[in-house]
Amino acid sequence: MKKIEDQPYDFILCIQKLLSSISTLRKYLLNLNDIEQNTSIQIKKLKAIKDTIISLTPAIETASQLHPTSTLVKHLSNEYLRLYNDYKKHYSLTMVNTVIFKEYKQSIEDLSVWLTSTNTNLQQVLQSVNKQQTLSIIKNLDELNKYKLLLERATILYQTMAVDLPDIQAQEMMNEIIHIKEQWQILIDRLNIFNERNSSSESVNLMNPQVSNYLTKENQILVQSIENLLALGTQLINQQEKIKVNTLSDNNQFLSQIKECEAEINRVKNLLDNTTTTTEEINHSLIEQLTTLATSITTIHIQLENYTEQQCRFLLELDSFIDWLKKFTDESKTMDNQTIQLVLNERQKYFDELIKYNQQNDFEIKEKIQYLIHMWTKLSSMITDSSNIVTTQLPSAIPLLSSSSSCAIENQHNLLEQAQNLLNTIVQLGNRQEIEQHKHNIQSFLTHYKDLQVSDLNSILSDATYNELANRQLILQQMLIDTSHIDHLRINFVTHFHTENNAITATNEIITLIDKYPKEMTSQIRQWLNEQQRNHIVVPLTNDDILKNIDDFEKYLNELEENFLQYQQNENNQMKLKKLIQQIENRPNLSENLINDNKQRIEYLQKRFVKIKKQIDDIRKNNQLIKTNIDHTINNIDILIKNIRNIEEQIQNNVKQPMHDYEKLILDCQRIISELNQNLRTQVEEAINSGKRLYTSNNKDSHNVESTDDTGGSSLPSSPIKKPSDLTLRKVRRHVLQLTQHWKNANNNIQYRLNVLKRAQTAVEELRRKCDRLHAHLLEIELAYAHKPQIKALNTEQVPAEIEQAKHLLATLMSCKTSIDDIQQSAQTVETEYDIHVTNRAQELHQRWEHSVTSVSQRIQSLQDSIKNTTSDIYSSSVEYPWQRAIALNKIPYYINHSDQTTSWDHPKMHELMQSFANFNDIRFSAYRTAMKLRTLQKRLCLDLTLLNNIISVFDENEIIDSLNKTIDIIDVLDYLQKIFDKTSIEYPQLINIICTVDLTLNWLLNIYDTNRTGSIRLLSMKIALALLSRGNIEEKYRYIFSLVAYEKDGQNVLDRHRLSILFQQAIVIPKQLGEVAAFGGSSVEPSVQSCFEYAHDPDVITVDDFLEWVKLEPQSLVWLPVLHRLAASEIAKHEARCNICKIYPILGFRYRSLRHFNCDICQNCFFSGKQTKIFKMVDPLQEYYTETTSSEDIRDFFRIFKNKLCTKHRKNPKLGYLPLPHVFDNTLSTNEQQILPSPLLLSSTTTPSKPDIEIIQQISPLMESDDEHSIIAQHCRNLNNASYKSPNIVTYTSSPCSISLDNDERAELEAIIRDLEDENHLLQDEYERLCQEHREKSLIINQQQEQLQLDNKQLDIYNERNILREAKQLRQHKIKLEQRMKILEEHNKQLGKQLKRSKQLLHKESPVHTMRRSNVERQPNLMTIDNLFHMADDINRAIGDLVTVITEPQSTTSSNYYQQIMSRFLTQNLINRGRLIFQCRGIALSSLKGNNKTKEVSTPPNTANVQASKKTALYDFHLNNSGRMVNFCGWTLPVQYSASVIQSHLYTRSNASIFDVSHMLQIHVKGSDRIRFFEKLIVSDLENLPENSACLTLYTNDRGGILDDLIVTKTSEGYLFVVSNAGRAIQDLAHLQSQLEKAKRQGLDVDIEVLSNQALLALQGPRSAEVLQPYLPSSLDLSKFYFMQTRLTNFDNDSSIPCRINRSGYTGEDGFEISISNVNAERVLKSLLSSGIAQMAGLGARDSLRLEAGLCLYGNDIDEQTTPVEADLTWTIGKRRRQLADFPGAKIILEQLEKGASRKRIGIKSSGSCPRSGAEIRNDRDDKSRVIGKVTSGCPSPSLKLINIGMAYVETPFAKVGNKVNVNIRNRTVEAEIVKMPFVPAQYYKAPISKKKK
Secondary structure, three states, X not given: OOOOOOOOHHHHHHHHHHHHHHHHHHHHHHHHHHOOOXXXXXXXXXXXXXXXXXXXXXXXHHHHHHOOOOHHHHHHHHHHXXXXXXXXXXXXXXXXXXXXXXXXXXXXXXXXXXHHHHHXXXXXXXXXXXXXXXHHHHHHHHHHHHHHHHHHHHHHHHHHHHOOOOHHHHHHHHHHHHHHHHHHHHHHHHHHHHHHHOXXXXXXXXXXXXXXXXXXXXXXXXXXXXXXXXXXXXXXXXXXXXXXXXXXXXXXXXXXXXXXXXXXXXXXXXXXXXXXXXXXXXXXXXXXXXXXHHHHHHHHHHHHHHHHHHHHXXXXXXXXXXXXXXXXXXXXXXXXXXXXXXXXXXXXXXXXXXXXXXXXXXXXXXHHHXXXXXXXXXXXXXXXXXXXXXXXXXXXOOOOOOOOOXXXXXXXXXXXXHHHHHHHEOOOXXXXXXXXXXXXXHHHHHHHHHHHHHHOOOOOOOHHHHHHHHHHHHHHHHHHHHHHHHHHHHHHHOOOOOOHHHHHHHHHHHHHHHOOOOHHHHHHHHHHHHHHHHHHHOOOOOHHHHHHHHHHHHHHHHHHHHHHHHHHHOOOOHHHHHHHHHHHHOOOOOXXXXXXXXXXXXXXXXXXXXXXXXXXXXXXXXXXXXXXXXXXHHHHHHHHHHHHHHHHHHHHHHHHOOHHHHHHHHHHHHHHHHHHHHHHHHHHHHHHHHHHHXXXXXXXOOOOEOOOOOOOHHHOOOOOEOOOOOHHHHHHHHHHHHHHHHHHHHHHHHHHHHHHHHHHHHHHHHHHHHHHHHHHHHHHHHHHXXXXXXHHHOOOOOHHHHHHHHHHHHHHHHHOHHHHHXXXXXXXXXXXXXXXXXXXXXXXXXXXXXXXXXXXXXXXXXXXXXXXXXXXXXXHHHOOOOEEEEEOOOOOEEEEEOOOOEEEOOOHHHHHHHHHHHHHOOOOOHHHHHHHHHHHHHHHOOOOOOEHHHHHHHHHHOOOOOOOOOEEEHHHHHHHHHHHHHHHHHHOOOOOOHHHHHHHHHHHHHXXXXXXXXXXXEHHHHHHHHHHOOEOOHHHHHHHHHHHHOEEEOOEEEEOHHHHXXXXXXXXXXXHHOOOHHHHOXXXXXXXXXXXXXXXXXXXXXXXXXXXXHHOOOEOOOOHHHHHHXXXXXXXXXXXXXXXXXXXXXXXXXXXXXXXXXXXXXXXXXXHHOOOOOOOOOOOOEEEEOOOOOHHHHHHHHHHHHHHHHOOOOOOOOOOOOEOOOOOOOOOOOHHHOOOOOOOEEEEOOOOOOOOOOOEEEEOOOOOOOOOOOHHHHHHHHHHHHHHHOOXXXXXXXOOOOOOOOOHHHHHHHHHHHHHHHHHHHHHHHHXXXXXXXXXXXXXXXXXXHXXXXXXXXXXXXXXXXXXXXHHHHHHHHHHHHHHHHHHHHXXXXXXXXXXHHHHHHHOOOOHHHHOOOOHHHOOOOOOOHHHHHHHHHHHHHHHHHHHHHHHOOOOOOOHHXXXXXXXXXXXXXXXXXXXXXHHHHHHHHHHHOXXXXXXXXXXXXXXXXXXXXXXXXXXXXXXXXXXXXXXXXOEEEEEEOOOOHHHHHHHHHHOEEEEEOOOOEEEEXXXXXXXXXXXXXXXXXXXXOOOOEEEEEEEEOOOXXXXXXXXXXXXXXXXXXXXXXXHHHHHHHHHHHHHHHHHHHOOXXXXXXXXXXXXXXXXXOOOHHHHHHHHOOOOOOHHHOOOOEEEEEEHHHOOOOEEEXXXXXXXXXXXXXXXXXXXXXXXXXXXXXXXXXXXXXXXXXXXXXXXXXXXXXXXXXXXXXOOOOOOOOHHHOOHHHHHXXXXXXXXXXXXXXXXXXXXXXXXXXXXXXOOOOOOEEEOOOOOOOOEEEEEEEEEEEHHHOOEEEEEEEEEHHHOOOOOEEEEEEOOEEEEEEEEOOOOOOOOXXXXXXXXXXX
């Protein structure tokens, strides 16, 4: 035998069972997370787990008390604590989603908000004397009781949840409750203060009684509640003391009463803690009594709960033991007696513990224990009857062996003999003394045997003998129990014989006890029982006794029949059946001495008895059959469970195996699945079904199932077992549940394991494929590198090609970086998730890649070093024929044009770039004009992509000691530039051409620092120029250029005046090269140096901090640099505002907000061009934003505007936004004649340009452009301009019978403006005469000087040849410049004359078309109005300003007379023409005043100015040549209309066909095998089910459900998607696509995007469009069978050189086609279509009115990112499959709106009054104070509906019903409108017939 531990075996077994239970509970907790269930089910299961955990607590505490130091017990305690903590964590995660937790959080939030608000208001009341405010606060206190109840509810919810929550979360909730209670107490204290303070005040007489009455009433209710509670608690305590509560039902009922009382006490105590009571109102004795009662109730609650728990646990254990005993009794039939005896001996102790509860009063427990004793005795008697027992005399004492015996063999023999004697000794049942003595002897023997075994490890007794002795000891213990029971029953035999029934009952019980033991052990008690029975038989009976006996029998029979009837009513009550059987067996005996009358009566009673007995016997037989069937089913289920457990063990073994051998494990899993399906599935299903039939067929009338096993309960139907006493059927159900759960677990586990293995297999194989592909790619690169020739063997001509090949090889290697990262990530995932080691190969591939990159990089460096000093030119490819790059002797490149045989120092592309700068000359302000030019230059040289750090690192690699004065030659410059742009190309390989970029940058450096082409430049100059235009922080740039010229002094870098002047000289050259130096202080740097040192207050040196603080003020000489940075930052800015001048929305780039007018925003184009309105003037203060504004900035600006509104008109001159410097010009003009700065005066509150939230308040200078040098003429020009901008803006339309007429106010204003123009004309004439006089005087002086110089011939020798040549060159330049200006002025005059002539014709022309009101887009380009004439005057003013500029430029002394003649002639001519024009304008205006009709509508003329740097389509020249009126639209220059009006084009499209140039639309191709999967993640449509060569309208959406853009996507048969989207969203769409593309590629998707930048797009629209297009298409493409939204790729006019894609679609509501062709073929295709004579050109104006009539949305107006498809009524774009999957962006919000409805809806409106315009408010009533229910988004007169005004708007959904009347506020006038159905004009799409669709 093994060594016995200190703890008993049973104790260790109990600990192990507890540990097993804890482990099972923990697994069940973990399974809760894997199973998706609703919250209520998880809460129920967690509650069951908690109950189980609590049931383990007493056992664990008992174990800790018995063996506190045991390691096993400590382990048990730790596991229990761990389990409890896990339960709390799971409960915490589940509780968050429960209703109770949400109710708690909502209560806390409501309380916090209400208390904060109420405390604040109450505090204000205490501090004020406002009577009305005090009354309102008192009224709000009516909610005090409501929130008190809410606080109580929150506290109860906290107490309910906190017990099961983790300590941290419970503490947080407790802190919340404490905080709320503190706030509550503050409220109560303030109420008390308020009550006391106002008790004597007269003002309180109105309100104090309310508070006082409220508090008094509340206290009375509280006192009454306490008294009721004291009475209830006392009654419960007395009830508990008087009655003895033992039954479980009574305990539960009483426990519920105790809990309710305890909860009420806690509630009242919380009220006491929070109420404002005093000692007078509530007696302290009541509070003390309540506290004592709470303690007593809590004690009773704990005791009763523990006792009830014990009872429940005992019942569960008793039921379990009875089930086991039944099963074992059935199995014992096939066992031998010895085995049965051993099993019973093991369970004897457990049985004895259960028997102890037999004395309880609970009838259910007592009945079950009796049944258990009966079964146990019956089983024991079966063994006793068949055993052969040898009877011997019981020895009085057993002599113990001496451990010191000399003979070991003799001792062993004696020990065996003693053991055999003890086993053969027989004791008699009922002899207590004998039994105790024998038990004591066996105990002594076993104890002595253990001592011997410790000293001598050799086993003496066999295990069987030792176990038999131990079992005999248990039997003796049971005999003692039964002896006590028999002694108790003997009292029934002592009483008088008339209590015979009691004696019979006692006899039966004694016989039952005797039958459990062998006859040898019960001989004495049997003899005594026989004697007692004989004594009763011989007792004579009297006649009265006989009658009484019969009456008793009849009474017994009646009771028996009644019980049988009750059983029949409830057949499933097995306890009733047992009582009936026992009642029949214990029936009373009838006397034999009967008379005849008695015999008849007895016979009748006997028949009744026999009948009922037969019925009961039949029921017993039927139950026996059912029992047999049940036993068979249970045995079958047990066998199946055993088999499934074996399979589960196989699954566990599979799970434990390492996963690297996944193929073998997958086969094993498949084998197990096959075994489950083929061998066990049929048997299991039959067993489950048979078991269900058993317990369902026997419980047809039941309704609920009380499951004793929680596992798997949810997977079976609810089988009815009404009574828990029906143990057999419960056992069947338990077995069925266990089998079902095991079957389900086995199938789920093996399937899950197989899925995991397959995922691992897929991941490993995918990783292997990736590694193989990368290996092959690297091997190909390594072989290519290995075959490269050695550098020494290359000649100079081969080196450039080798460099390009090596760079291509390096780029190929860098493209593998994504694959490397992907493989490493995949390997890490496989190793982490599946524990399969695959990282070795990934690391090997990564090392190979790194080695290849290093080798190729070294080769590139070596190749570049080899050509560093070569004479060959590798940059010859930077130009194309006819240009050729050549190199001078000093290595300076120059360029030869072979077409015209000329040479140039400038690169051809640099020349084109400089010419393009002329487009920016319309910008009025020099700082912005210079910044725009520099930004363009920066982008062209790719310096916007070059990091400042890369430039610094390249120069630091070759550090030079004297870098300040160091000069470098062209070879060094090229070397530096090559290295810099090599670094840039690594980051942007697709965006930079290194050769061309290096050559252009060299050309630019030479243009600014080496104009004489000496062949060398200063290294410092190169560093400064590249640093200032690079990509980096502006402060870092300032620091770097400072460090370039600084020197060290006293441990810090400083600059003196000389070095600082060098720095400024190198920087100012950059704007000087652009011709903008005058605006920034001129070429002299002395003012800048002086200003900087004055700011630093140090006459000698300045530090870097001084320099940075000075440049933060944006000095005039460097102000262009921060403006450049702000311009770069503004390129990506999008402001949600509309320009008040050009009406563009949204504003892109800079945004200028007027600080004098509300809601007045200006875009950068209008600001740069100096436009003004009637309201806004350029002199008004502005706020500039180059990033999107925040809410705080909006609020701040609002208050500034408000302040400016209140301030006086006489304001101080604004402070400049830059640091002005005194000007020192290089020419002869004085500083007084120079303009300080042509850009507007800037006032900046924050001068650091690097901050994103910088703001600049701009006060526009009264001075004009930089070309206007003389301040006097500029002042006159300004006055003229200001007058022109004050003119009214009148819409162009003409009434057919009469001319245009004006009202009185407009007439007066027009006359005043004309008078101003006449005055200005006189002023300019005077100025002209004065200037002529000045020039005549200057000419006389110059002539005199020349005559004096001619007299002195010696002085003429001073002028050398070089000076003469310079003067000659200057004269030629002035002459050319003057001739150019002359041409400009002549062209201006011609245009103005033509416009004046045309205006006369059009104003007097009668046309019915002109009677309509037009929108801005519909304006005729060539109509001449009064407003146009004023703008003509302004153009004349600008022309005169240009001429004055030419006149006042510095002139050579030798050509003054020549210039004077030119100036006189042209100035006179222009002034005469201008005067004539003014008088003609005045005549036209006065004639228009004579009309009788008033103007119907006034609006702002359309903005025809092109936005700077707007793009042009391939048909731009065609539009200009065909009278196209060009406007800016979404950054593109497009025709808004042609010679025909907008209405004429609109109606022609409806009846014939028109062609629209829509090339500005964004066209892309989406390619790759995963294109549909990728693109469906961005849109809402179903592309998967879309047929090939078909298109659909769809939407980009964001995560909030907003619409990012609307687009048409075409699913082509060529393997790609063709997508067309809006030009206004091109930048945003491409950024969105690019970000999603990167994510998709990281996920391994095969997809790519190609932007079709060289494709044009034509829209042929109208009912005759097919007639126009068909002749140019192949015969195979029949347009009559080509339907709406279908597409084909074909050749135009059967020419293979003109491929095109034809889509039958459009955005006009008419039938039509969209044709995508290349730019080179666009004009040819367009002219072919126009040659048909049917189609005409149309512009954007007609297209906009057509799409509005069709009810189609315009992005930015009708839809945007804040609009969902549901609100926009575009839900038809969402595919059915996409709705079901809900996998598109924003699906949750959109589908929720589809289900519940949106708050607003897009609708159409018609109006007979004024035209509804965008932004007009819609109200539900005509009253101005009525509520706004929506806003208009688009509107115009409808040409197709005879000019009825239509529009689209968004209104609240309840008002969106068709037919509703609404009111639109149009220019402060209310116009009635009606909601109508869209489209306004029915669509004419060419759709397929219905029958064809079905096919």
